[in-house]
Amino acid sequence: MAGLVSFDAGRAARAFRAILLVCAVVVAAFYLGCAATTRIDAGHVGIRVRLAGSDRGIQDMPVVTGWVFYNPLTEQIVLFPTSVQNVVWTQSTHEGQAFDESITFSSNEGVNINADVGLSFHIEPTLAPKLYGRFRLNDLAKLADGYMRQAVREAFNDVASRLPVQEIYGAGKSKMLAAVTQECRDIFGKDGIIIDQLTINGSLRLPQNVMDAINRAMEATQNAIQSHNKVAQVEAEAQQAITQAHGAAEAARERAQGEADALLIKAHAEAQANETVRLSMTPAVLQYRALEHWDGKLPEYNAGQLPLLTFDVGKLNPGMTEAVRRKLLKEMLDRAQPSVPPTGSGTPPASPSEPR
Numbered sequence: 001m002a003g004l005v006s007f008d009a010g011r012a013a014r015a016f017r018a019i020l021l022v023c024a025v026v027v028a029a030f031y032l033g034c035a036a037t038t039r040i041d042a043g044h045v046g047i048r049v050r051l052a053g054s055d056r057g058i059q060d061m062p063v064v065t066g067w068v069f070y071n072p073l074t075e076q077i078v079l080f081p082t083s084v085q086n087v088v089w090t091q092s093t094h095e096g097q098a099f100d101e102s103i104t105f106s107s108n109e110g111v112n113i114n115a116d117v118g119l120s121f122h123i124e125p126t127l128a129p130k131l132y133g134r135f136r137l138n139d140l141a142k143l144a145d146g147y148m149r150q151a152v153r154e155a156f157n158d159v160a161s162r163l164p165v166q167e168i169y170g171a172g173k174s175k176m177l178a179a180v181t182q183e184c185r186d187i188f189g190k191d192g193i194i195i196d197q198l199t200i201n202g203s204l205r206l207p208q209n210v211m212d213a214i215n216r217a218m219e220a221t222q223n224a225i226q227s228h229n230k231v232a233q234v235e236a237e238a239q240q241a242i243t244q245a246h247g248a249a250e251a252a253r254e255r256a257q258g259e260a261d262a263l264l265i266k267a268h269a270e271a272q273a274n275e276t277v278r279l280s281m282t283p284a285v286l287q288y289r290a291l292e293h294w295d296g297k298l299p300e301y302n303a304g305q306l307p308l309l310t311f312d313v314g315k316l317n318p319g320m321t322e323a324v325r326r327k328l329l330k331e332m333l334d335r336a337q338p339s340v341p342p343t344g345s346g347t348p349p350a351s352p353s354e355p356r
Contacts, residue, residue, distance in 0.1 A: 039067050043083040045125040047132050049076040080128045080138050084196060087144040089152075090116040091205075101149070102205075105156035107165040114205040117152065119144065120196040127192025134191060148188070152198070155183040166214055169204055276332050 040046040089101040091114070104114045123131065123140070137143055159179045160168055168176055181198040188195055206214070 037067060038077050040077075040079060043081060045080050045082050045123070045128050047078040047080060047129050047138075049078060051076060078132060078138050080123055080125075080132065081140060082123050082125050082128075084120055084122045085140050085144065086118070086120050087141070087148075088116070088118045088201065089149060090201065092116070097145075101145075103149075103153045103156060105153065105160045107160050107168055108162060109165055111165040111206065111210055113160065113165065113168060115156075116201040117156075118197075118199040118201050119148070119152065120198075121148075121188070122194050122196060124192040124194055131192045148193070151187050152180070152184055155180045155187070159183065165206065165210060166217065169206065169214055170218075173200070173204070272332060 038046075088095055089103055091100050091102040093099065102114050103117050104112055106112055121144075132138060135143060135147065159176050163172055163176055177198065177200055181195060184198060185195045
């Protein structure tokens with residue numbers, strides 16, 4: 001009986017040990033499964049790094065998003081954010097980090113210029129392995145505050161050293177910023193860092209004596225521009241007055257010329273009319289005009305009645321034959337004849353007739 005009890009206890013112990021072994025295997029498998037699995041969320045890219053073997057090192061191809069299975073004993077997955085990162089290097093302790101991170105650079109005169117700079121960038125996913133292989137760093141904030149800040153400061157110094165301080169502080173500020181942005185893109189693009197935007201936040205800070213000199217120069221320039229504008233205005237008003245006077249004089253000349261032409265035309269017409277009348281006078285016409293105005297009574301005088309009034313027409317056109325007189329009269333009447341109306345008007349032109 002004692003042997004039977006001992007046999008049952010041995011079987012139970014072996015069964016219990018088997019159950020413990022199975023549980024341990026399950027737990028170990030679960031643990032290894034969790035350790036060998038990771039998830040790459042959207043906005044990130046994973047880099048597979050082999051820790052052992054003949055192909056150990058950083059793999060060229062990044063891992064896409066989703067669940068990734070790997071061997072934690074021989075491999076490592078490094079996550080890189082690919083979303084846009086924003087950093088600010090400012091003098092204020094209330095923005096960015098709690099100390100002065102502003103950037104100082106120099107103009108070609110050696111004047112120190114201080115500025116708050118903002119930078120927006122993102123990582124090109126296909127170049128993430130190269131970036132990690134160079135810096136061994138996947139914390140982009142540390143990368144920006146270290147390597148990238150130094151490169152941006154050197155780019156500002158390189159571009160600003162070719163420009164005068166007055167141009168940097170004035171209209172050349174945007175030109176300088178564009179050149180610095182392009183230089184930063186050339187530097188960072190090789191490592192897979194894409195620059196989205198580089199800005200100067202607020203105004204540039206210069207030494208007070210330089211600021212005073214620039215303000216005086218700008219004030220002098222503004223005064224010169226105002227003086228030039230006043231001179232131009234005076235010249236424009238003077239030119240306008242000259243133009244108006246010229247126009248008035250030209251109008252007066254045209255008016256006087258018109259009046260003179262009118263007088264000449266009138267005088268010519270009267271002279272032509274008088275000449276026409278003179279050439280039209282014949283004894284018969286004069287006798288007819290006298291009879292027209294005669295009332296049929298002869299004037300009475302103490303010496304008796306006077307004969308009818310007569311005229312010596314030979315004195316009207318001395319030395320002129322009848323043929324010449326008729327020819328001249330016809331020419332004058334032809335010149336005075338109105339133009340022929342258009343065909344179809346129904347009004348025939350009047351033919352000149354000489355009084356008989």
